[in-house]
Amino acid sequence: MKIMDGNWHVRQNFDLNQPLEVFDARVKDGNLVIRATTWPMNDRANQINARLIILTFSAPMEGMIGVKSEHFRGGLDKGPHFDLYPDEGFAPEIEITDEFATLKSGNLTARVAMNGRWNLEFLRDGKPITGSDYKAGGHAIDHDDNDRTHMFERLSLGVGTKVYGLGERFTEFVKNGQMVDIWNRDGGANTDQAYKNIPFFLTNRGWGVFVNNPGRVEFEIGSEKVHKALFSVPGESLEYYVIDGPDPKGVIDRYTKLTGRPALPARWSFGLWLTTSFTTEYDEATVTGFLDGMAERDIPLHVFHFDCFWMRGLHWCDFEWDPETFPEPEAMLKRYKERGLNICVWINPYIAQESKLFDEGKENGYLIKRPDGSVWQWDRWQPGQAVVDFTNRQACDWYAGYLKDLVGQGVDCFKTDFGERIPVDVAYHDGSDAETMHNYYTFLYNKVVYEALQETKGEDEAVLFARSATTGGQQFPVHWGGDCYSDYESMAESLRGGLSLGLSGFGFWSHDIGGFEATAEADVYKRWCAFGLLSSHSRLHGSKSYRVPWLYDEEAVDVLRFFTKLKMRLMPTIYEAACEAPKTGLPVMRAMMLEFPEDRSCDALDRQYMLGEKLLVAPVLDRAGNAEIYLPKGRWTHLLSGEEVEGGSWRVENHDFMSLPLYVRPSSLIVWGAVDDKPDYDYAEGALFALYALEDGKTAKATIFADKGVKTQALAVSRDGNTLTVNASDADRPWRLRLQNVTSVASAGDAGIAETAEGVILEGKGNITVTL
Structure with missing residues (x-):
């Protein structure tokens, strides 16, 4: 939301209350509290009719400082609130002098000038990285909108500072110059709307900002004032956290430590997924034909997904297989699982009036209601559609019960579609504010489904394929990019969205290989196959046409086979990266x-x-x-x-x-697996460590992880001139190491030596020294 009309004028019919100077500062409950006045306090008479902005500075963990700015404190806090995980044992250093009031959290310091005009600075090791100066933040009243109030802040962007993140955004990757509305919408993958809106950004200068508000947050990233990042929320209170890295990786680490780490998906989920597509005609014979076709063409397939019409049309969701197309679902799923497949089915949180769940939900109070107590309904998507009220614990158990029944039939995971079209003219079971709940709803929705899978499949087997998200949703992977078109432009848009989401704390992301809307030309499909199989997760999916490769051309079969098998061979290296997400939040x-x-x-x-x-x-x-x-x-x-x-x-x-x-990358150690037809195998058995362009004075490392992220083997190779030192963490386990593009070695201790076209292969145990 823009506050100013150009540089000099406040927007018409806006009134502002902004910190002018510090009235006093004190320490309260381990926090720094500052009362700032909005006009000069030269004498006691000026205290009459005075207006205050109260700022509370805190530090939930090292390298992070929270700022809560309040005007009126008497409003009702109905929730919901993000789940946060502060470091309970951490205490900041606070000092108040005649010159400054400071709160220090590790190398990050918030410093407020006690004299003169309002000035707040955030310093890293004593050097400013951002701040809020005179007339940068405050309280706004919009007289054109029924005197609705907002709290806002502007933080400075230094020369060359670039801003990223704010969720899965398909607009330009660098957010400078953009207005970003944190409001979940079902707007496709080629507009400024987003399914996954995250009120968090980071910068190329190694600091970031998280606005702790689950509702609507509006960002003006260099779009109101070009060297400022403005963010605003409705109401009388604004809380945000400045996070120091001091590099971008460190920012993501601390942000996800506060808001929740991504879980590690089951290894089978990294294989190739194939779906029925959306509105295509399909039954068991169709699906079996796809599976047979993939097997006959030697294309490894690991997950099959049934999209919407596994249920009867106009009944979504009733969680019942369409009896005309799938008369014996349990027997069918058993046959598919005997092929080694995992099964995914489509769901959403909406209940059509024709569903048997509608009457159950209405009778028991499990559906979102209007303020008058009637069930909220509309005719979009499904006739008479209602929405499950996940603020009601009994409604959660009721909904999850149907999912658990499906798991009992042989379903392994769920595509949690939708969750963005959540009304605001409603009353929730727990009294939550409806507008604030609009974005947060997706967190409750995906959490219920994820926990149902944890209970039935096991803690480490839960996998979603989710479209909507907010802060904290990264704990329930995997997420995918929604409805894109089937062209090169959409490939690029999808990639921008995925990279932005990765910079917003989400570790695992996918997209519809071949595009969703329309049908791609064969060349687009083949290029998308390469992109898709070199992504975190890989799914073939479309809208009105199938995505099996032989419907494009025969070369598409070869391309899909090649890149699927390549990903399977690279699984030890990909899984090594995946195991970082639960530890550091890195995508x-x-x-x-x-x-x-x-x-x-x-x-x-x-x-x-x-x-x-x-x-x-x-x-x-x-x-x-x-x-x-x-x-x-x-x-x-x-x-x-x-x-x-x-x-x-x-x-x-x-x-x-x-x-x-x-x-x-230079000085890298890549682990090649020995299996190319599945993602969940013993990566250490027959593994080949390949050393690429190791620079003098550098060390290349690789770790092989087994299921659930258990470390099984590690190798490190260091170079000093013409000498390589190989260190094996497990001296009893043999290893194989290829020195890429090295034609011969002078000596390699007790290791066996074989010369190949790609490089010398050494086989040994324990630690050795190699002379080039």
């Missing part, structure tokens, strides 16, 4: 600026990404096969061709459908 698919924060050329890159910290992926977004990519400094190795190229510049490459820019 598997990482924006270049996250891995190379000091390289200014990476600041705006949104058509390439790092898969973990070791692999650079640049999807081909051009019909002729051309790709323009940037490689940071160092010697990069193309994973598929083995070609080494020097980085530090842009490159234009041309690739056929069996390739794309896929580079190994």
Whole structure:
């Protein structure tokens, strides 16, 4: 929301109350509390009719400072609230002098000037990184909107500061110059609306901001005042946290420590998913034909998803298989699971009037009501549709009970679609504020489904395929990018959305390979297959047409097979990256600026990404096969061709459908698995460690994890001139190490040596020294 009309004038019919100077400062309950006046207090007479902004500074953990700015404190706090996980044992340092009032949290300090005009600074190691000066923040009254009030703040953006995140956004990757409305909408994947709105941003300067408000938050990122990030909320109170990294990775680490870490999905979920698509005609024979076709063409398939019409039309959701198309669902699912498949089915939180659940929900008070007590309904999506009230614990148990029955039939996971079209003219069971609940609803929805799977499948087997989210939703992976079109532009839009979501604390993300709306041309489909299989999770899905490759052309079959098997071989390396998310919040698919924060050329890159910290992926977004990519400094190795190229510049490459820019970062150790037909195998058995372009004085490391993130083997290789030192964490387990593009070695201790076209392969146990 813009407060100003240009630089000099306040918007017409707006009244502002803004901190002018500090009246006093004190310590209360371990926090720093400052009363700021909105006009000068030269004498006692000025205290009559005075207006105050009360600011409370706190520190939930090291490197993070909270600011709560309040005008009136007498309003009702109906909730909901984000679940936060502060470090209970942490206490900040507070000091009040004649010159400054400061609160220090690790290397981050909030400093308020006690004299003169209002000035708040945030300092890292004593140097300002952002702040709020005179007339930057305060309280606003909008007389054009029934005197609705807002609290707002503007934080400074230094020269060269770029802003990212704010959820899964399909607009320009760098958010400077954009107005971002944190309000979940079902707006597709090619507009400024978003399914996953997160009131958190981070910067390329290693600091970020989280606004602790589940409702509507409006951001003006350099779009009201070009060197300021403004954020506003309705009401009389605003709370935000400034988070220091001091690098972007550190910001995500601390943010997800506060709001919840991503869970680690089951390993089977990293395989290839195939769906029925949305409105296509299908029955058991159709599905079986797809499965047979994939097997006959030697394309590994790991999850099959039944979209909406597994239930009868006009009955969504009644959680009953359509008896005409799936007369014996349990027997069918048993047959599919005997093929080694996991099963996913589509659900949403809406109850059509024709569903048997409608009467149950109405009778028991499980559906959201209007203020007069009647069930809220409309005719969009489903006739007479109602919405489950997840603020009612009994309603949660009721809804989850149907899901547990489906798990008993053989279902393994759920696609939790929708959750964005949540009304605000309603009354919730627990009295929550309806407008604040609009965004937060998706958290309750996905949590109920996720916990139902944890109870039935086990703590480590729960997997969602979720579309909507808010802060905290990262705890319930996986999330996918929603309804995109089937062209190159939509591939690029989808990637921007995924990278933005990854910079918002979400570890695992997917998209509809081939696009959702319409049917892609064969070349788009084949390029999307490469992109999709080099993503965290990989699903073929569409709207009105099937996504099996032979319906495009025969080469599409080869492309899908090649990249599916490539991902299976790379699973030890991909899973290594996945295991970081529950520890640090880092996404598997990482924006270049996250891995190379000091390289200014990476600041705006949104058509390439790092898969973990070791692999650079640049999807081909051009019909002729051309790709323009940037490689940071160092010697990069193309994973598929083995070609080494020097980085530090842009490159234009041309690739056929069996390739794309896929580079190994300098000084990396990649683990190749020995299995190419499934994602959940023993990664250590027959594994090959491959060393790429190890620089002098550097160490390359790789860890192999088993199921549930259990560490099973690790290798580290260091270089000192022509000497390599190989350190194995498990001296009893043999290892195989390929020195990529090294044709011979002078000695390698007790290790066996084999020369191959790709490089020398060493086989040994324990630690050895290699002379090149």
